[in-house]
Amino acid sequence: MKCIECGKELTLTTKTYVANLKNCVIIVKHTPAYVCDCGEVYYDDETTERIEDIVYSLQKVINDIAIVEYSKVA
Numbered sequence: 001m002k003c004i005e006c007g008k009e010l011t012l013t014t015k016t017y018v019a020n021l022k023n024c025v026i027i028v029k030h031t032p033a034y035v036c037d038c039g040e041v042y043y044d045d046e047t048t049e050r051i052e053d054i055v056y057s058l059q060k061v062i063n064d065i066a067i068v069e070y071s072k073v074a
């Protein structure tokens with residue numbers, strides 16, 4: 001996988017994903033992510049789907065802040 005912005009090879013690591021929703025904030029720690037030296041961050045399709053599932057199910061049960069571990073909820 002290469003960076004869309006600068007074309008460099010991406011490095012697989014983990015990032016803290018933050019979803020700012022209307023009435024809550026969902027923070028997913030240690031989410032697998034591809035990062036570039038230029039600062040761009042990418043999530044692959046599988047990870048994006050899982051994040052969407054996590055956010056969708058959590059936003060129904062919380063109304064402030066949720067902090068979860070990706071490996072425990074995905």
Ligand SMILES: [Zn+2]
Pocket residue numbers: 003004005006007008036037038039040
């Ligand atoms: Zn880049």
